[in-house]
Amino acid sequence: MRMMKALVHEKAGRPNASIKMVPYPTCGDDEVIIKVMACGICKWAEISHDTVGGGGTLARYPVITGHEFSGIIEEVGRNVKDLKPGDRVTADNAIPCGYCWYCKNGKPLCCENFGSHGHNKNGGFAQYMSIIAKNVVKIPDNLSFDEATLAEPVACAVEALDRADVKPGEEVIVSGMGPHGIILAQLFHHSNAQRSVAIGLVESRLRKLESYGITTILAERNDCSVHEAQLEKMFPNGVDIIVDTSGSWPMVQSLMKFLRKGGRFIQYGSYHSQIHIENPAKFLNDLHYNNQQYVGVSCQVNNFPRAVEYMRTGKCKVDMLVTHTFDLDDYFLALDTNKTDKSTLKVVIHPNGKPEG
Template identity: 35%
Template sequence: MKALVIEKPGQAVIRDVPYPKPGRGEVTIQVKQVGICGTDVHIYKGEFLSPYPIIPGHEFSGIIHEIGEDVPEFSVGDRVAADPSLFCGKCSYCLTNRGNHCENWGALGNTVNGSMAEYVKVPYENLVRMPDDMSYEEGAFIEPLACVVYAMYRLQMKVGDQVLLFGAGAMGQQLIQSMKAAGASTLAVIDLSEEKLRLAKEWGATHTFTNDELDQVRHLQPRGFDIVVDATGIPTVIEEAITFTGPVGKYLQFGVTPADASIKMNPFDLYHKDWTLLGTMAINHTFIPAFNWLKEKRIQVQPLISKTISLEDTVSFLEGPRDPDLLKVQIKL
């Protein structure tokens, strides 16, 4: 079968690889649609946790092509999406609802071969059957939305919270919709792209600013915001973003940075302002809630697809450069 393989950092190729035959409790999915995540770019650059060579891709949907032994409930031809998480289910973290920190943590496209291929095999327990009115494009959004749902769990927002978000890409736009639904009052968004800021306003941002307008942001909330979220993963942006956190405020690191990145912050501010610093690692048993949210049209994702490309075109996309106005780019197989 045809697949995109990252052979080593900075080197991706299209080549034939063995078909992934399902084992006991597994199904093989014929992949229809794959979302390209910022993490995939980090893997390409050698900035993540992944081994090499690896087939990336963890946001996907498709059709069940083959079923292994002991797989109930599903049939060949079912339209499905799959949680890429590979938790052991037995360690102390898994048994205390912290599966994203499983001692044997794995994920399709991150630690084992993923979905940027004609076929991918997954444990049947990870599957959800897509309703007829859910497109393959939407199905490939369940995983990124599950990351947003986990972020919302971590934030524990209160109605009326004043929120500042750095980064209005595809993930930022889903965060905007989610935080509006959770009851944010002020919802200010900062980005380089005027087009992304325009869309942010449509989804519920109350104020939008470019990076050159940070003084106006400070004027909007002189003592800082109840919640500050970074969805850029850029260390210089993160250093600045933290300083906008107000007294007893929460700062959430949502964007993925390079693994060796570092920032500076003032520990006196952390002490004096009673800050809470939060991380949000991938998804944590949030795939089903995200699926339900998407199924009921609570979050709109179809407008976030900037373009669809072929598997072959993905090699040059990973190499860059990329248009700053792009939101989600998906691969159609």
């Protein structure tokens, strides 16, 4: 029996995870097998899998984790016509069921039986993986395998862009310049927006965005008055759209002051601790009387082709995002580095050794 190396979680928690030899996947008639060249660590998801009692609502164990992957097609099923061995690809990890109420009513993002490689289907922290061919997207020569792992976060950002529904002439604030914020800042910069600004805490990241033509504001972690003073000068009448990736409630409360009547607030960051709303009635009444929308966005379906096109054309540059790479054998060191090293943006695993492209 052909075997391969993989990171397997028997259940949530590091004591229940190991890198071991497992059977090589089978290739169904409508599937392909990908030789995984790179798989990114999604910090939130992998820490959740790494935590006893964690895993999140999508997780089903045992499972091979990793949902941000790229590689080379190794095999194709007999019904697959438009892909061939040797193609450089990434693939959409999301697989809605197609038969629940939400899927039947055109809302697959809310699927009640949501399938996801790396959560409840085997993912990319393995030398090989199988996936349905319709989810596979070829990657252009100007994207490396490491960069192509960012297709999943870019696809999620495309969902936020769609939900924001930017009208010509509108103005936008994007806050929190981690990987997702850096991606979102670029997408909104190239949208219908008349003007957008990126707010973050790390000056080097903001300088890079400025080299792309994006206006930035350097914030202070514990002093919202710093960015508020700059925003008041830039947007004396407020903005139409605010996108927050920071997961910081003080930042959200600060930014909400600048949301115009009829504006949209996109919550893209998640909260991992208790938050305190000083006056919940006022917060909700402000939304109500100002005709504002508070919109949550957390994932995507079917956005991979657009994500890859954004990267191919340079409208979303991801070369700055991959800061650290590790072999699969060093996965736990990689995850700990992602947790503790503040210089990390995106950490990528190489299941088959460092790729040439």
